[in-house]
Amino acid sequence: xxxxxxxxxxxxxxxxxxxxxxxxxxxxxxxxxxxxxxxxxxxxxxxxxxxxxxxxxxxxxxxxxxxxxxxxxxxxxxxxxxxxxxxxxxxxxxxxxxxxxxxxxxxxxxxxxxxxxxxxxxxxxxxxxxxx
Numbered sequence: 001x002x003x004x005x006x007x008x009x010x011x012x013x014x015x016x017x018x019x020x021x022x023x024x025x026x027x028x029x030x031x032x033x034x035x036x037x038x039x040x041x042x043x044x045x046x047x048x049x050x051x052x053x054x055x056x057x058x059x060x061x062x063x064x065x066x067x068x069x070x071x072x073x074x075x076x077x078x079x080x081x082x083x084x085x086x087x088x089x090x091x092x093x094x095x096x097x098x099x100x101x102x103x104x105x106x107x108x109x110x111x112x113x114x115x116x117x118x119x120x121x122x123x124x125x126x127x128x129x130x131x132x
Contacts, residue, residue, distance in 0.1 A: 002095075002117050002118060002119055002121075002123075005095050005117060005123065006028055006030065006123070008091055008095070009028035009091070009123070009124075009125060010028050012084070012087060012088045012091050013025075013026045013027055013028060013088065013125055016081070016084055016085070016088070017127075018067065018111075018127040018128075018129065019067070020129035020130050020131065021129075021130035021131070021132060022128070022129075022130045024127045024128035024129065025127065026088070026125050026126070026127045027125060027126055027127070028123070028124075028125055029046075029112060029114070029123065029124055029125055029126040030121065030122070030123045031046045031114070031121065031122040031123070032046075033045070033046070033122075034121070036121070036122040037116075037122065038098050038099075038100050038114050038115055038116055038122055040055040040057070040102055042114075042122060043055060043102045043104060043112050043114070044104070046112075047104060047110060047112070049104060053104060053105065054104070054105065054106060055102050055103070055104050056102070056103045057100055057101065057102055057103075058101045058103065059100075059101065060089060060092065060093070060099045060100075060101060060113065061089075062101075063101040063111070063113065064085055064088075064089050067081075067082065067085040068082055068085045068086045068089060069082060070082050070083075088125070092113060092115065092124060092125070095115075095117065095118070096114075096115025096116060096117060096123065096124060097115055097116045098115050098116055099113065099114065099115035099124065100113075100114060100115070101113050102114065103129070107130060107131060107132055108128065108129075108130050109128065109129050109130075109131060110126065110127075110128055111126060111127050111128065111129055112124065112125075112126045113125050113126070
């Protein structure tokens with residue numbers, strides 16, 4: 001795993017939280033397995049989920065769309081958060097190939113945004129969402 005990328009992800013996500021029906025921190029995530037691929041199977045194995053756990057996939061843009069969107073009525077803090085999400089998405093796009101978003105579970109979901117690094121490992125960020 002590229003240590004420089006991990007440091008950039010840590011800086012980009014520090015204090016950043018994803019808002020759904022609850023707020024959850026966004027954290028860097030790496031898969032230590034050398035043969036890992038960007039797949040639901042990798043997510044289930046890395047997250048120690050039981051076999052058969054439900055995994056849904058979505059795109060990077062779809063998942064972060066609302067978080068990145070600037071609104072005229074935003075205060076400075078909200079504008080800063082939207083800009084930070086835009087920067088995070090750009091960082092992921094610039095440094096990872098084949099980025100996919102995996103949501104694990106039903107109502108309370110663990111979310112993994114993963115891609116392949118230049119050295120072939122799997123990395124990205126993780127958070128939680130609540131969807132009712």
